[in-house]
Amino acid sequence: MTKQISAKQRTETTLPPMNFVGFLRWNWRQLTSMNTAILLLVLVALAAIPGSILPQRTASILKVNNWKTENPRFAEIFDALGLFDVYGSFWFSAIYILLMISLIGCVIPRLNVYWKSFNEKPPKPPKEIDRFAGFQKVKINKSNFNEIESIIKKLGWRVNRNGNSLTAEKGYTREAGNLVFHASLILLTVALAFGALFSYRGTIIVKEGNGFANTLTQFDDFRAGKLFSIARMPNFYFTLNDFVVDFERGINQRGAPRKFEANITLNTEEDLKVLVNRPFTIDGTKVFLTGHGYAPRIKVINKEKEIIFSDSVTFLPQDANFTSTGVIKIADNNPQLGINAQFFPTAALDPVNGLVSVFPELDNPQLALSLWQGNLGVDEGIAQSIYRLDTSKMTQLESKELVPGQTWQTAAGYEIKFVAVEQFATFQVAYEPGKFMALVGAILAMVGMFFGLGVQRRRIWVLMPKSQKGSSVIEVAGLSKSNSHDVTKDLDKVLQSFGIEKKKAKRSRSI
Amino acid sequence: MSANSLSNLLVYFAIFLSSINLIFFSFSLTESKKNSRVSRIAMNLTWLIGFFLLGGLILRGIAAQRAPWGNMYEFAIASATAIVFTFLIIALKKDIEWMGIFIIVPVILLLGSAVVVLYTESGPLVPALKSTWLIIHVSAAIISYGAFTINFALSVVYLLKIKGKFKTLPSAARIDEFSYKIVLFAFPIWTFAVISGAIWAESAWGRYWGWDPKETWAFITWIIYAAYLHSRVTVGWKGSKSAWLSIAGYAAIVFNFFVINIWVTGLHSYAGV
Ligand code: HEM
Numbered sequence: 001m002t003k004q005i006s007a008k009q010r011t012e013t014t015l016p017p018m019n020f021v022g023f024l025r026w027n028w029r030q031l032t033s034m035n036t037a038i039l040l041l042v043l044v045a046l047a048a049i050p051g052s053i054l055p056q057r058t059a060s061i062l063k064v065n066n067w068k069t070e071n072p073r074f075a076e077i078f079d080a081l082g083l084f085d086v087y088g089s090f091w092f093s094a095i096y097i098l099l100m101i102s103l104i105g106c107v108i109p110r111l112n113v114y115w116k117s118f119n120e121k122p123p124k125p126p127k128e129i130d131r132f133a134g135f136q137k138v139k140i141n142k143s144n145f146n147e148i149e150s151i152i153k154k155l156g157w158r159v160n161r162n163g164n165s166l167t168a169e170k171g172y173t174r175e176a177g178n179l180v181f182h183a184s185l186i187l188l189t190v191a192l193a194f195g196a197l198f199s200y201r202g203t204i205i206v207k208e209g210n211g212f213a214n215t216l217t218q219f220d221d222f223r224a225g226k227l228f229s230i231a232r233m234p235n236f237y238f239t240l241n242d243f244v245v246d247f248e249r250g251i252n253q254r255g256a257p258r259k260f261e262a263n264i265t266l267n268t269e270e271d272l273k274v275l276v277n278r279p280f281t282i283d284g285t286k287v288f289l290t291g292h293g294y295a296p297r298i299k300v301i302n303k304e305k306e307i308i309f310s311d312s313v314t315f316l317p318q319d320a321n322f323t324s325t326g327v328i329k330i331a332d333n334n335p336q337l338g339i340n341a342q343f344f345p346t347a348a349l350d351p352v353n354g355l356v357s358v359f360p361e362l363d364n365p366q367l368a369l370s371l372w373q374g375n376l377g378v379d380e381g382i383a384q385s386i387y388r389l390d391t392s393k394m395t396q397l398e399s400k401e402l403v404p405g406q407t408w409q410t411a412a413g414y415e416i417k418f419v420a421v422e423q424f425a426t427f428q429v430a431y432e433p434g435k436f437m438a439l440v441g442a443i444l445a446m447v448g449m450f451f452g453l454g455v456q457r458r459r460i461w462v463l464m465p466k467s468q469k470g471s472s473v474i475e476v477a478g479l480s481k482s483n484s485h486d487v488t489k490d491l492d493k494v495l496q497s498f499g500i501e502k503k504k505a506k507r508s509r510s511i
Numbered sequence: 512m513s514a515n516s517l518s519n520l521l522v523y524f525a526i527f528l529s530s531i532n533l534i535f536f537s538f539s540l541t542e543s544k545k546n547s548r549v550s551r552i553a554m555n556l557t558w559l560i561g562f563f564l565l566g567g568l569i570l571r572g573i574a575a576q577r578a579p580w581g582n583m584y585e586f587a588i589a590s591a592t593a594i595v596f597t598f599l600i601i602a603l604k605k606d607i608e609w610m611g612i613f614i615i616v617p618v619i620l621l622l623g624s625a626v627v628v629l630y631t632e633s634g635p636l637v638p639a640l641k642s643t644w645l646i647i648h649v650s651a652a653i654i655s656y657g658a659f660t661i662n663f664a665l666s667v668v669y670l671l672k673i674k675g676k677f678k679t680l681p682s683a684a685r686i687d688e689f690s691y692k693i694v695l696f697a698f699p700i701w702t703f704a705v706i707s708g709a710i711w712a713e714s715a716w717g718r719y720w721g722w723d724p725k726e727t728w729a730f731i732t733w734i735i736y737a738a739y740l741h742s743r744v745t746v747g748w749k750g751s752k753s754a755w756l757s758i759a760g761y762a763a764i765v766f767n768f769f770v771i772n773i774w775v776t777g778l779h780s781y782a783g784v
Contacts, residue, residue, distance in 0.1 A: 034741065041738040045731045045763075052727040052771065059723075087722045192720065201717065252632040277642050277715050286717045430717030438719060442706045449699050482744070510606055510681060 028105065037106065040099040047095050051086030054078070058085060058223070088196070100189055107182045114175050121160035122169040125461040132461075132477035134488035140498050141471045145464055148474070151497050152462065164464040170490070171458055171481075177451025180444055188441035194434035200224035200233070201430040205314050206240045207295050208422050213237035214285070214429065233431075234283030238264045238272075243423045245292055247360050255320055255360055262289050262425045274427075284431060291426035293317045294324055296343055296367055296418060303413040308333050312422045315343045316387055321357040327389045331378050337414075338372040338389045343421075347401075355401065367418045370399035371410060456485035460494065514574035515633050521567035522588060522626060525560045529619045532556045536611035541679065550608035554599075557611065560618075561599055564592040575633040578646045580653065583772055585633075587625035589649075591618050593657025601661075609680050613664035624769075644711035651704035656764060658697035659736075663761035665690035666754035673751060687750050690757065691743055698736050705729050728767035735760035 030036055055063035064084045068075035082089030129135060142148060145164045153159050157168035202219035206212050214236050216222060246259035262274040272280050279288040293315055300309040308330055315324035328339040346359035347366035355368060374394030378384055400408045402418040409415055460478040476495065478487035512520075532553055539550035568588055572579035580589045598614045601607055665686055672683045680686070708729065713719040720726060739756040742748035748756075 038738050038741050041734050041741070045734040045738075048722075048727050048731050048734075051722055052724040056722070058721075195718075195720075199718075279714075279717065288715075288717050290716075428717055432713070432718055435713060435719055439710075442709070446699070446703060446706065449702060453695050453699060510685070 034106075037099070037102045040095060040102055043095050044099060047092050048086070050083050051092075054083050054086075056084060056086065058087070096189065100186060103182055103186060107179060107186070110175070111179060114179060117172070117175075122158060122167040122459060124160070124162055125165050125167050125463060129461050129463065129475060129477040132479055134491040135475070135477040136491070137473055137475050138495060138500055139471055139473050140500060142498065143472050148462060148464070148498070152494060155494065155497060157460070166462050167459060168462070169457070169459045171455045173451045174455040174457050174482075175452075177448045177453075177455060179448070181448030181452050184441045184444035184448055188438055188445065191434040191438035191441055194437070195225075195432055197225040197227040198232075198434070199430070199432045200228050201428060201432075203290070204427050204429065205424050206427060207312055207314065207424040208240055208242050211237055211239040212427070219429070234285050236267055236282045236285075238266045238287075240264050240425055241271075243292055243425045245361075245423070257360075260289055260292060260425075262292075262427075284433075286430050286432075288428040288430065289425060290428045291317075293424055293426070294322065294343055294345060294362075294365075295422045295424045296326070296341070296365075297420045297422055298328060298339075298341075298367075299417040299419055300328070300330065300337070300339075301415040301417075302333065308337075310419075312424075313341075314424050315341070319357070320360065321346070322360040323357040325387070327387055329376050329378060329386075329389065331376055335373045336376045336378075336394075338374075338376055338391070338394055339416075340370045340372065340389050340391075342368045344368070345421075362421055365404055365421050367402045368399065369402065369408070369416065371397045371412070371414070371416070373397055373412070457481040458485060458487045458490055460487065460490055462494075514570045518567045518570035518574060518633075519626075521563045521570065522622065525563040525567065525591075526619065526622045526626070528556055528560045528563065529615050529622070532560065532615050533612065533619070536608075536615055539608050540612055540677070550611070553611055554602060554608055557595060557599060557615070561592065561595040564588065564595060568592055571633055578649070579633075580649045581645075582629075582631050583768075584625050584629040584631050586649070586653070586768075587621050587629055589653045590656045590660075591621045591625070593653045594618055594621075594660045597654075597657045597661055609677075610661075610664065610668070613668055614661065617660055617664065642711055642715065644707055644714065648704055648707040648711050651700050651707060655697045655701040655704055658693050658700070659761055659764060662690050662693040662697065662757055665693065666757045666761075669754045670751060683750065687753065691753070694736060694739060694757065698740060701733060701736065705733055724771045725767060728763055728771055732760055732763040732767065735763055 055067050057064050067084075068079070078084065082091065086092055126132070145161075145166075149159055149161050149166055152166070152168050157170045158172070159166050159168045200223065202222035204212050204218060205220055212218055214233055216230060216233075241263045243263070244259065244261040245257065248254055248256045248258050260276050264272050264274060266272060266280075266282070274280055274287070274289045276289050279286045281287075294317075295312040295314045297312040298309065299307060302308050309328060313326045313328055315326035317324045322343075322345050324343045324345075326341045326343065328337075328341065330337040330339075342355075344355055344357040344364075344366045345361055346357055346363040347355055348358045348364070350356045355366065372389065372391055372394040374391075377390045377393060384390065397412050398410055400410075400416075402408055402416075404418055404420050407415060407417040458478060458480045460476060463475040464472055465475065466472070476491050478491050480487040535549055535553035535556060539547060539553050568579045568585075571585060571588070575581065579585045594614060595618060598607070598610065668677065668680065669683055669686045669690065671677060672680060672686060708726070709719040712721065712723075712726070735756060739753060739760060742756060743753055
C-alpha cells in the first residue's frame with residue numbers, strides 16, 4: 001500500500017512534463033494526492049460557513065429580501081456571488097465535485113491494490129528481526145514448525161511459510177472497511193444530488209372544514225429541484241375536519257405548545273390523525289403538520305344591507321402568544337375597503353403596549369379592527385401580499401375592538417360582525433427521492449468506518465533457527481502498520497496459544 | 512424539595528467541588544511523582560463531581576418525565592457529565608491525573624455558563640422535539656462532545672508543552688498520539704450523531720438534510736475532524752499542525768452550541784433556549 005510518498009518522490013511528481021498527456025496526468029495526480037484531498041476538505045468546510053450566517057433562499061426568500069433592503073451596498077455583489085444560495089452555488093458545487101473526483105481517484109487504485117493483495121503472500125521476514133517491536137526468544141515444547149504454523153493460522157493470521165520461518169499478517173478488513181467507507185461517501189453524495197434535483201416541497205394553509213388538493217396552484221409556497229416535473233406530482237386531496245391544540249398552563253414554560261393534532265379525511269375516505277413528527281405518506285409524498293393559527297370569521301354588510309364580505313380569514317401569528325395579524329380587502333365595493341386587523345386569543349391590557357395577548361389559547365379572544373377606504377392598489381397588476389394592506393392611497397375611517405358575536409355599526413354605515421374564531425393548520429408537503437440510497441450510504445459508511453478505524457493491520461514473524469527434540473527456541477517480533485497499535489499484544493496472544501504464559505509484567509499505565 | 516431544585520443543588524455542588532479541585536489538580540500538575548497523595552484526592556473528588564452531575568441529570572429527567580437533554584441548559588449539564596466520565600474512565604487504565612486541570616477548567620466554564628446564562632426550569636418538550644431519535648441523536652452528540660473536549664484539552668497541552676511548559680508531563684509525542692486516539696473514538700460516534708440527526712430530521716420535517724445552520728456546523732465539524740484523521744494517517748502530519756486542526760474542530764463545536772443556538776434561528780431552536 002502506498003502510504004507515504006517520500007519527499008524525494010513528491011518533488012519529482014511536481015515537475016510537470018511538457019507534453020499534453022503528461023500535463024493531464026500531472027493534474028490528475030495532483031487532484032488525487034492526499035494533500036489536495038485535505039485541502040479540499042478544509043475548503044468545503046470554509047465554503048459552508050457563509051450559508052449558515054447569511055439568509056438563504058432555500059430557507060426563506062422573505063429573509064433574503066429583507067437582508068438585501070437592509071444592506072443595499074452588498075446586496076448585488078453577494079447575490080452575484082451566490083451567497084444567498086450557497087449550497088446550490090457553482091463554487092460550492094465545484095468544490096464538492098472536485099472532492100468527489102479526488103475521492104474516486106483515491107478509491108479506484110486502492111481497490112486494485114486491495115484486490116491484488118489477496119493473492120500476494122506476506123513478505124519474508126527481515127534479516128534482523130531483533131530490531132523490531134516485541135522481539136523475544138522463547139523456549140517452547142514444540143519442535144514441529146508445521147504445528148506452529150497451523151496454530152497461527154487458526155488464530156486468523158494469513159501466513160507465508162519458508163522453511164522454519166514464517167511471516168503472518170492480519171487486519172486486512174481495515175483496508176476493506178476504509179474502501180467501503182469512502183465508496184459509500186460517493187453513494188451518499190450522489191443520493192444528495194439526486195434529491196436536490198428531483199425533490200419538491202411546499203407549504204399549505206388549510207382552514208378547518210376546508211380541503212387541499214395536491215396541485216401547484218394550491219400551495220402558498222412551493223420549491224422544487226431543477227429537474228422536477230409537475231407530471232410526477234401524485235394526485236391526492238384531503239379535508240381538515242378539525243384541529244386540536246393544547247398549551248402548557250403551568251407556571252413553567254407557560255404557553256409552550258404541548259399537543260397539536262389535525263384530524264383529516266383523505267380522498268380515500270380514510271380518517272387520519274396527523275401529529276407533529278407523525279406525518280402521513282401518500283404516493284411517496286409525505287405530509288407534515290408544521291404549524292397552526294387562528295382564522296376569525298368576519299362578515300361585512302353595506303348600507304344597502306348587502307353582504308359584501310363573509311369568510312374566515314387566516315391571521316399570521318406574530319408571537320408565542322399568538323397575537324396575529326390579518327387583512328381583509330374588499331375590492332368590489334365602491335369605494336374599495338380595507339381592514340387591518342389584529343387578533344388576541346387571550347387579550348389583556350398592558351399599560352405600555354396597549355392590547356396584548358398573554359396566552360395562546362382562546363381564553364379571552366378579541367379582534368382589533370381598523371377600517372380603511374380608498375384605492376387598494378390591487379388593480380395595478382402588481383402581485384400583492386394577501387397579508388398586507390397597502391394604505392398609501394387610502395384613508396383610515398375608524399377602529400374598534402370586538403369580541404366574538406359582537407357587531408360594529410360604523411359611522412360610515414357599514415356593519416362589521418366578528419362572527420366566530422376558527423383555526424387553520426399549516427402543512428408541509430415533501431417529496432424527497434433518493435433518501436433510501438442516502439440511508440444505505442450512511443449505514444455502509446458507519447460499517448466501513450467501524451472496520452477502517454477499529455481494525456489494525458499488523459505483521460508478526462516467527463523463526464525457529466534450529467530445532468531440537470522435544471523443545472526448541474523460537475524468535476518472535478512484530479510490526480504494526482498503524483502507529484496507534486501495540487503489536488506486542490498480538491505476540492503475547494500467539495505465545496499464549498503456544499502454551500507460554502506471559503510474564504506478569506507491570507501493566508503500563510502511561511499514555 | 513422538588514426533583515428540579517434538588518437537581519439544581521447537585522449541579523451547584525458540582526461547580527463548587529470543581530473549583531476546589533482546581534487547586535488539587537494544579538498541585539498534582541507540579542508533582543513529577545505519579546499517584547501522589549494530592550492527585551489521589553483530586554481523582555476521588557472528580558468521581559464525586561461526576562456522580563453529583565449524574566444525579567443532577569437523572570433528577571432533571573425525573574422532574575421533566577423525559578430524557579434530560581431537551582434544552583441548552585440540560586445539554587450543557589449532560590455534556591459536562593460526559594467530559595468528566597470520559598476522563599474518569601480513561602483514568603481507570605491510564606495515569607492521566609496530570610490532565611485533570613485541563614479537563615476541570617472547561618467543565619467549570621460549561622457548568623458556569625449553564626447555570627448563569629442558559630438556565631431554564633424543567634418542563635415537557637415542545638411537540639416537534641418529541642421523538643426516540645432525539646434520545647439517540649443527542650446522546651451520541653453528548654458522548655462525542657465529551658471526548659472531543661478531552662482531545663481539545665490535549666491539543667492545547669501539546670502546544671504549551673512544545674513551548675517548553677509543563678516539564679513534568681509526558682512527552683509531547685505521547686500527548687499527540689494519545690489525543691489522536693481520542694479522535695479515533697469520538698469521530699465514529701459523531702458520525703453516528705450526524706446520521707441519526709438526519710434520520711430524525713427526515714421523520715420530523717420530511718428532509719434529511721436541509722443545510723439548516725445547525726446541520727451546517729455539524730457538517731463543518733465532521734469535515735474538520737475527517738481532515739484531522741487524514742492529515743495524520745496519510746500525509747503524516749503530527750504535532751502542532753494536527754493540534755491546530757483539532758482546535759479548529761472544537762471551535763466549530765463551541766460555535767455551533769453557543770452562537771448558532773442563541774443568535775441564529777433555525778428549525779433546531781430549542782424550547783426556552
Ligand atoms: C469526503 C470526505 C472524506 C472523509 C470523511 C474521509 C474519511 C476517512 C477516514 C475516517 C479515514 C480513516 C483514517 C484512519 O485510518 O485513521 C480515511 C482514510 C483515508 N482516506 Fe479518506 N475521507 C474522505 C475523503 C477522502 C478523499 C477525497 C481521499 C482521496 C484523495 C481519501 C483517502 C484516504 C486514504 C488514502 C486513507 C488512508 C487509510 C489508511 O489508513 O489506509 N479520503 N478517510
